[in-house]
Amino acid sequence: MLGDRQGLALLVSLILYYNLYNSSVKRFVFLQGVKEAHYKWGNKGRRGRQSISRGAGCPLHCSRCGVMVSSKSNNMANELILNFHGLGEPPPCTASEEMLYWLRAERFSYLLDQVMDRSPNVEPKISLTFDDGNASDVLLALPELANRGLTASFFICPGRIGRNHYLDEAMIKDLVGAGMSVGSHGMNHQDWRHLDSAGLEVEISVARRMLADIIGQPVTVVSIPFGSYDRRVLRWLAREQWDVIYTVDGGMARDTSKLKPRTTLTASMQDRDDILQELLRAPYLHLRLRRALSRLWKRLR
Ligand SMILES: [Zn+2]
Numbered sequence: 001m002l003g004d005r006q007g008l009a010l011l012v013s014l015i016l017y018y019n020l021y022n023s024s025v026k027r028f029v030f031l032q033g034v035k036e037a038h039y040k041w042g043n044k045g046r047r048g049r050q051s052i053s054r055g056a057g058c059p060l061h062c063s064r065c066g067v068m069v070s071s072k073s074n075n076m077a078n079e080l081i082l083n084f085h086g087l088g089e090p091p092p093c094t095a096s097e098e099m100l101y102w103l104r105a106e107r108f109s110y111l112l113d114q115v116m117d118r119s120p121n122v123e124p125k126i127s128l129t130f131d132d133g134n135a136s137d138v139l140l141a142l143p144e145l146a147n148r149g150l151t152a153s154f155f156i157c158p159g160r161i162g163r164n165h166y167l168d169e170a171m172i173k174d175l176v177g178a179g180m181s182v183g184s185h186g187m188n189h190q191d192w193r194h195l196d197s198a199g200l201e202v203e204i205s206v207a208r209r210m211l212a213d214i215i216g217q218p219v220t221v222v223s224i225p226f227g228s229y230d231r232r233v234l235r236w237l238a239r240e241q242w243d244v245i246y247t248v249d250g251g252m253a254r255d256t257s258k259l260k261p262r263t264t265l266t267a268s269m270q271d272r273d274d275i276l277q278e279l280l281r282a283p284y285l286h287l288r289l290r291r292a293l294s295r296l297w298k299r300l301r
Pocket residue numbers: 131132185189225226
């Protein structure tokens with residue numbers, strides 16, 4: 001019989017092998033298809049074999065002639081979920097570690113314009129989420145979203161509602177009225193891994209009921225504070241039957257997955273004009289493996 005450690009090592013090896021095999025086979029088959037399409041579409045006259053490279057976003061281009069040879073992505077997943085926090089000037093009481101997550105309003109608008117510039121049917125699709133329930137969700141984000149006909153999900157801590165610089169009940173209702181989705185971010189923004197059962201009951205179950213009472217409809221989505229979870233937290237969440245559980249593990253999310261990783265935008269990323277293209281680009285294999293192992297470790301610990 002295998003011990004716990006040997007079993008875990010075997011499982012990790014199998015996952016590594018599957019990931020390596022799957023990505024290399026898919027990439028090979030995909031590039032072959034792209035090359036065939038390229039030749040078929042009339043570039044046979046050029047000398048030698050055409051090299052194919054990935055342009056910004058999803059379409060693929062020939063690196064020599066620049067022709068777009070396929071609009072299909074080779075991503076194995078199909079959703080990039082961006083995660084925002086506060087916008088504009090952080091309130092004076094903001095802790096220094098939280099300042100890192102505040103974006104300037106004009107950079108947020110720029111990012112939304114980048115999202116709008118993408119063709120609606122191109123994969124991966126982009127979804128927008130906001131954590132923490134800052135007042136800037138309604139004061140700054142909501143008008144920008146509404147002007148562009150975009151929607152987003154807002155994750156709110158009921159224990160903070162009505163406090164300085166946070167959303168109050170009327171603002172939350174404004175979000176719902178504008179067609180935005182509202183989910184729970186725990187009662188008081190605590191690390192769920194460090195709570196006992198009574199604490200989890202308040203943070204997850206009671207918070208959900210309080211939020212549902214405010215918005216007058218069921219709350220079906222949740223984002224985990226600090227993205228901190230383990231086997232016990234996931235078991236507790238599974239009992240509650242959420243439609244989607246959001247983390248901040250980065251990378252692409254599958255449409256069909258219940259546990260969805262998001263990518264957090266930070267202040268240090270905001271001035272890069274190509275940040276959206278960078279996030280949409282398929283990451284190197286070693287980064288995909290590192291993320292897969294990190295997610296596996298969090299689920300098992
Ligand atoms: Zn948070």
